[in-house]
Amino acid sequence: MNAHAHLRVENLVTEFVTRHGVVRALDEISFELHPGQIMGLVGESGSGKSLTGFSIMGLLDPPGRVSSGRIMLGNKDLRLINAEQLRQIRGNRMAMIFQDPMMTLNPVMKISVQMIETIRAHRQISNTQAIDECLQALKMVGIASPEERLNAYPHQFSGGMRQRVAIAIALLNKPDVIIADEPTTALDVTIQGQILGVIQNICRQTGTSVIWITHDLSVVSGLADQISVMYAGRIVEQGPSASVLSQPAHPYTRGLIRSVPSVNHPHERLYQIPGTAPSLALLPMGCAFNPRCERSSLECLKKPDFTDLSPTHKLRCVHPYLEPLELTR
Numbered sequence: 001m002n003a004h005a006h007l008r009v010e011n012l013v014t015e016f017v018t019r020h021g022v023v024r025a026l027d028e029i030s031f032e033l034h035p036g037q038i039m040g041l042v043g044e045s046g047s048g049k050s051l052t053g054f055s056i057m058g059l060l061d062p063p064g065r066v067s068s069g070r071i072m073l074g075n076k077d078l079r080l081i082n083a084e085q086l087r088q089i090r091g092n093r094m095a096m097i098f099q100d101p102m103m104t105l106n107p108v109m110k111i112s113v114q115m116i117e118t119i120r121a122h123r124q125i126s127n128t129q130a131i132d133e134c135l136q137a138l139k140m141v142g143i144a145s146p147e148e149r150l151n152a153y154p155h156q157f158s159g160g161m162r163q164r165v166a167i168a169i170a171l172l173n174k175p176d177v178i179i180a181d182e183p184t185t186a187l188d189v190t191i192q193g194q195i196l197g198v199i200q201n202i203c204r205q206t207g208t209s210v211i212w213i214t215h216d217l218s219v220v221s222g223l224a225d226q227i228s229v230m231y232a233g234r235i236v237e238q239g240p241s242a243s244v245l246s247q248p249a250h251p252y253t254r255g256l257i258r259s260v261p262s263v264n265h266p267h268e269r270l271y272q273i274p275g276t277a278p279s280l281a282l283l284p285m286g287c288a289f290n291p292r293c294e295r296s297s298l299e300c301l302k303k304p305d306f307t308d309l310s311p312t313h314k315l316r317c318v319h320p321y322l323e324p325l326e327l328t329r
């Protein structure tokens, strides 16, 4: 399983050139994922989670562009290879799963044809072996009687099953990294749980690492090894899941955790972080969260650097909470 490469993103900056100037949409994103690890990338809508995924995959649409930083997959910097080499890596060493499985699936093609094409685009293998691998992938994601289902069209599957097929396709070439962009938000909670379980098992078994993008901390809390919290295009807190969840130090992370519905008090009114997320084109000065923050002071008008809470847990905040979180609900 250690044959898989590890992903290291260093100071990734993504910009949009607009009529009103250059908008820095991602500001020095850094993280590291070892084989078989799962990272939850969490934040409110518009915080730059999908942009991070697209930037890594080389799928940004103009006028967006990665303007600096390194995206190291093993010893290759994906920013320094040509378009053809990147195409070879995509769908093979790295795959993306989208919220809408129809971004992956072609409605007029049988599942079998799409799956075999995905394999053949990267590997020369016999038809029999390709079919065998397709069946294995469908089994892995929990699709019953895969022999029959292989010959179906996407519309013949339910939403949850369609997403499983999209995941099976992402798995076909045993990638080093899967970027899953809110792949379960459209599904009901039970099916979400099942699919998360499937992904976690596969990572552990195959050594594939996963970036799981979500706005819902509760989704990744039982699943991820590490959590990166994004706000306004920046990572504001990052560390092992257990540490971030039990001792969230950034006021924004605390707010996110407090706004997760509690199983024990399902009918209680939920906490909401006051205010709304800023536009990336008009970021507040300094710490972008400061206008919404209960701890904000004049010092917050200067952009905070990362400080270490522990050797693995870091955050950008000059007024961190240092005591463990006690939920008073």
Ligand SMILES: Nc1ncnc2c1ncn2[C@@H]1O[C@H](COP(=O)(O)OP(=O)(O)OP(=O)(O)O)[C@@H](O)[C@H]1O
Pocket (backbone or CB within 6 Å): 016, 023, 025, 043, 044, 045, 046, 047, 048, 049, 050, 051, 052, 062, 063, 064, 215, 279, 280
């Ligand atoms: N072509 C573009 N030009 C300018 N800004 C853009 C462009 N595309 C995206 N953005 C901005 O980048 C920001 C981050 O978008 P992104 O889609 O990554 O957010 P997200 O965290 O995935 O949100 P969501 O949870 O809603 O999916 C958004 O505020 C969006 O307005």
Ligand SMILES: [Mg+2]
Pocket (backbone or CB within 6 Å): 049, 050, 051, 181
């Ligand atoms: Mg998104």
